[in-house]
Amino acid sequence: MLMRKVPGFVPASPWGLRLPQKFLFLLFLSGLVTLCFGALFLLPHSSRLKRLFLAPRAQKPGLELVAEVAGHPPPGRQEPPRNPALGARSNRLNPRRKKERLRRPGPTEQETVSDSLPRFDFKAFQSRLRHPVLGTRTESTEPQSPVRAQREKIKEMMRFAWDNYRRYAMGKNELQPITKDGYQGNIFGGLSGATVIDSLDTLYLMGLKEEFQEATAWVENDFHLNVTGEASLFEVNIRYVGGLLSAFYLTGQEVFRIKAIKLGEKLLPAFNTPTGIPKSVVNFKRERKPAISGLKPLKPKPKPEKWGWATAGGSSVLAEFGSLHLEFLHLTELSGNQVFAEKVRKIRRVLRQIKKPFGLYPNFLSPVTGNWEQHHVSIGGLGDSFYEYLIKSWLMSAKTDTEAKDMYYKALEAIETYLLNVSPGGLTYIAEWRGGILDHKMGHLACFSGGMIALGAEDAKEEKRAHYRELAAQITRTCHESYARSDTRLGPEAFWFTSDREAVASQPSESYYILRPEVVESYMYLWRQTHDPVYREWGWEVVTALEKYCRTSAGFSGIHNVYSKVPSHDNRQQSFFLAETLKYLYLLFSEDDTLSLEDWVFNTEAHPLPVKHLDGSGGAGHPH
Numbered sequence: 001m002l003m004r005k006v007p008g009f010v011p012a013s014p015w016g017l018r019l020p021q022k023f024l025f026l027l028f029l030s031g032l033v034t035l036c037f038g039a040l041f042l043l044p045h046s047s048r049l050k051r052l053f054l055a056p057r058a059q060k061p062g063l064e065l066v067a068e069v070a071g072h073p074p075p076g077r078q079e080p081p082r083n084p085a086l087g088a089r090s091n092r093l094n095p096r097r098k099k100e101r102l103r104r105p106g107p108t109e110q111e112t113v114s115d116s117l118p119r120f121d122f123k124a125f126q127s128r129l130r131h132p133v134l135g136t137r138t139e140s141t142e143p144q145s146p147v148r149a150q151r152e153k154i155k156e157m158m159r160f161a162w163d164n165y166r167r168y169a170m171g172k173n174e175l176q177p178i179t180k181d182g183y184q185g186n187i188f189g190g191l192s193g194a195t196v197i198d199s200l201d202t203l204y205l206m207g208l209k210e211e212f213q214e215a216t217a218w219v220e221n222d223f224h225l226n227v228t229g230e231a232s233l234f235e236v237n238i239r240y241v242g243g244l245l246s247a248f249y250l251t252g253q254e255v256f257r258i259k260a261i262k263l264g265e266k267l268l269p270a271f272n273t274p275t276g277i278p279k280s281v282v283n284f285k286r287e288r289k290p291a292i293s294g295l296k297p298l299k300p301k302p303k304p305e306k307w308g309w310a311t312a313g314g315s316s317v318l319a320e321f322g323s324l325h326l327e328f329l330h331l332t333e334l335s336g337n338q339v340f341a342e343k344v345r346k347i348r349r350v351l352r353q354i355k356k357p358f359g360l361y362p363n364f365l366s367p368v369t370g371n372w373e374q375h376h377v378s379i380g381g382l383g384d385s386f387y388e389y390l391i392k393s394w395l396m397s398a399k400t401d402t403e404a405k406d407m408y409y410k411a412l413e414a415i416e417t418y419l420l421n422v423s424p425g426g427l428t429y430i431a432e433w434r435g436g437i438l439d440h441k442m443g444h445l446a447c448f449s450g451g452m453i454a455l456g457a458e459d460a461k462e463e464k465r466a467h468y469r470e471l472a473a474q475i476t477r478t479c480h481e482s483y484a485r486s487d488t489r490l491g492p493e494a495f496w497f498t499s500d501r502e503a504v505a506s507q508p509s510e511s512y513y514i515l516r517p518e519v520v521e522s523y524m525y526l527w528r529q530t531h532d533p534v535y536r537e538w539g540w541e542v543v544t545a546l547e548k549y550c551r552t553s554a555g556f557s558g559i560h561n562v563y564s565k566v567p568s569h570d571n572r573q574q575s576f577f578l579a580e581t582l583k584y585l586y587l588l589f590s591e592d593d594t595l596s597l598e599d600w601v602f603n604t605e606a607h608p609l610p611v612k613h614l615d616g617s618g619g620a621g622h623p624h
């Protein structure tokens with residue numbers, strides 16, 4: 001209202017309102033504001049106005065962030081696609097992106113999910129370790145020693161393998177070094193970045209700090225779990241879950257713990273079988289979007305279970321369902337959720353109770369009936385890591401899991417009785433058993449057993465210890481022979497013992513080498529047990545051969561024929577080359593207290609998992 005100035009009249013305010021009028025006006029105004037603000041809550045969830053005025057913190061916190069941990073960025077946060085070849089490094093170096101992240105309102109995904117997890121006392125865990133994680137060696141106390149130079153060479157190989165992966169295939173599962181691109185494959189159910197996750201602990205161990213940070217940044221920003229597809233339970237467990245668990249135990253960074261647990265949860269549907277023996281394949285389903293209320297994600301409707309897969313070759317494989325124990329116990333340890341431990345205890349119960357032919361464990365079991373499906377026994381592929389996980393469960397439990405120990409030594413005795421042989425040329429080998437008939441061959445995969453038997457020798461009955469040490473050495477020597485008898489000094493996928501050949505492949509289809517670790521794995525354990533220099537010599541032969549035949553201009557590749565000096569590359573840099581082969585080689589040339597076997601067991605993908613020391617008498621101080 002405009003008041004004309006009248007002489008003698010003193011206005012009540014600059015606007016000419018009297019006090020009661022002013023009061024009434026303010027009352028009306030505040031009523032109007034309250035009404036408008038309240039109306040925002042009635043708008044649909046997707047309304048732009050609502051998103052503009054109600055910051056995420058004002059909404060039910062956390063849900064979209066939980067969804068993000070589970071694998072997909074929530075709407076509105078998607079960033080423009082980046083050059084996949086630049087991947088995490090570009091994240092790390094892009095300060096704008098960093099700023100954006102810092103500006104994000106509300107809690108970070110880590111905080112949100114951590115809130116629902118019990119606290120893990122990482123310092124207390126570290127204090128229980130007997131040795132500093134990376135040992136007491138420092139480069140300055142070991143100047144220019146030949147062994148240091150060898151270690152440095154292996155570190156250079158790791159850097160080269162990583163750099164090329166990062167350059168040509170960042171975020172893909174593996175590098176194809178000849179075509180210089182990425183390989184995705186279909187065994188991981190749509191998960192990506194197997195090489196990143198498999199490399200984390202090796203990068204950390206070797207002190208490749210910048211590369212480790214790149215890998216970590218990728219896990220934080222780009223490792224999404226909300227994928228669909230059929231995955232191998234075993235492969236996802238040993239590579240992804242194992243890799244994340246190790247990365248957590250080495251660094252204490254919550255992102256690894258959270259993603260390991262989330263991924264572990266995605267594996268649980270595989271266990272929905274009548275026996276509790278998991279299926280080999282787990283079907284990852286995309287998590288449904290939160291309901292309109294934004295409060296709770298919709299539960300997928302349960303589908304009636306069909307057991308068609310069980311009758312159509314749907315057996316579960318001993319090495320697969322028998323190699324979950326270590327990781328699943330740690331998932332329970334880190335999450336406080338007993339479900340993981342219960343699943344593997346159930347498997348153990350079935351295996352303990354089932355009748356075993358001659359004390360042997362066949363490789364195939366029906367998850368529906370709980371019966372063995374075929375009487376094929378092997379310490380190589382299909383059986384291998386089941387035996388490994390028995391002895392390592394004993395060790396990881398700080399020698400309290402006597403059930404695992406008993407099962408291990410009994411199984412080993414049966415293997416010795418029925419499968420062990422010595423060739424006319426004096427080579428000790430473990431054959432394969434088909435319903436009582438022996439195949440006199442060993443797979444490359446079976447060569448891990450030298451290391452396993454060495455590891456288990458120390459806790460055997462007194463009268464058996466020396467025998468197991470010798471057996472471990474003999475098997476490892478045989479595996480070395482399979483390398484020494486090839487033109488490339490690399491070993492074939494399988495080798496035979498017949499009247500006319502020993503420790504060589506019998507046909508081209510088994511003459512390939514795909515950068516596998518098992519032979520150098522055994523060298524590492526035998527070195528730690530005996531300090532016999534021959535294991536370092538043999539390990540160095542492998543380094544030389546890898547450089548000569550497997551190194552290409554853009555990474556390392558497997559070769560089709562170890563009996564040809566002209567390499568024909570298979571165009572794959574397997575993720576286990578970075579996880580295992582290079583790690584075991586590096587450890588072979590390191591001190592014994594680097595990832596000491598008193599503190600760590602290696603899962604079957606060489607990811608170190610800590611021994612559960614029961615007391616607090618660790619002298620590790622502040623591990624590296």
Ligand code: DMJ
Nearest residue numbers: 385516517518576604605
């Ligand atoms: C790895 O994934 C693991 O070592 C597994 O136990 C067997 N196969 C490969 C390496 O050869």
